[in-house]
Amino acid sequence: MIAIVDYNAGNLRSVKRACDAAGIACVITRDPAEVAKAERIIFPGVGAAPSAMESLKAAGLDAALRSAFAAGTPILGICLGCQIILERSEEGGVETLALIPGTTMLFCPSDPALKVPHMGWNEVRVVRPHPLLEGVEEGDAFYFVHSYYPQPSSEADVFARTDYGISFPSAVGRRNLFAAQFHPEKSGRLGLRILERFAKWNGTIAD
Numbered sequence: 001m002i003a004i005v006d007y008n009a010g011n012l013r014s015v016k017r018a019c020d021a022a023g024i025a026c027v028i029t030r031d032p033a034e035v036a037k038a039e040r041i042i043f044p045g046v047g048a049a050p051s052a053m054e055s056l057k058a059a060g061l062d063a064a065l066r067s068a069f070a071a072g073t074p075i076l077g078i079c080l081g082c083q084i085i086l087e088r089s090e091e092g093g094v095e096t097l098a099l100i101p102g103t104t105m106l107f108c109p110s111d112p113a114l115k116v117p118h119m120g121w122n123e124v125r126v127v128r129p130h131p132l133l134e135g136v137e138e139g140d141a142f143y144f145v146h147s148y149y150p151q152p153s154s155e156a157d158v159f160a161r162t163d164y165g166i167s168f169p170s171a172v173g174r175r176n177l178f179a180a181q182f183h184p185e186k187s188g189r190l191g192l193r194i195l196e197r198f199a200k201w202n203g204t205i206a207d
Helices: 012-021 034-037 049-059 061-071 188-200
Strands: 001-007 026-029 040-043 077-078 102-106 118-123 142-146 148-152 158-164 166-174 179-180
Touching: 001 034, 012 188, 026 034, 034 061, 040 061, 040 188, 049 061, 061 077, 102 142, 118 148, 142 188, 148 166, 158 179
Parallel strands: 001 026, 001 040, 040 077, 077 179
Antiparallel strands: 102 148, 118 142, 158 166, 166 179
16 A cells, blocks of 8 residues: 655645556555555655645654655655755755755746746656656656755766756655656656556665
8 A cells, every 4th residue: 555645735636646547556644653554655745845844743754754764665755745855945944854865956047038936847857767767758748846956965866857947856766765856646647657667666776
């Protein structure tokens, strides 16, 4: 069973509907014990980092996620769940989960034609192979809605990039954790394939 983490940060139902459409058994939960015992975890989210961290801590879900990561449970972060896995966020200057070293940065495009938030379909370019990105080809586009982006300290933790004024990391991860800045649940068949692969992923990455 896959646990979808509920920490008052939106888009839970759309993730659940996408999993249902892909035939993936899942449950929405805010129970740390249920998250801790899950076979796999989806960590979605839209909204602001400070309020998200406050909700996670209040429910004890921050500790549950850290324990699951340490135990090797496969975890999929989405959007805000891709940002607050790093050490800190420029959004409110808040310290985040620190599962991967790095900082979440605010988009500051030099081109005034590029609006923030970055919203809509954009190409995701694979720069390092990952089981969840298998089959993603040049030109494949996914759906984005975000004003901040993840910037891991190590390029080894970056699996895909997207261009929006800058080349920013759009898929990051380490060991049993993979996180997408885009929304697989809103990205049609390509997004469903990522969810399907996650449902079978054992949390390891081939060297």
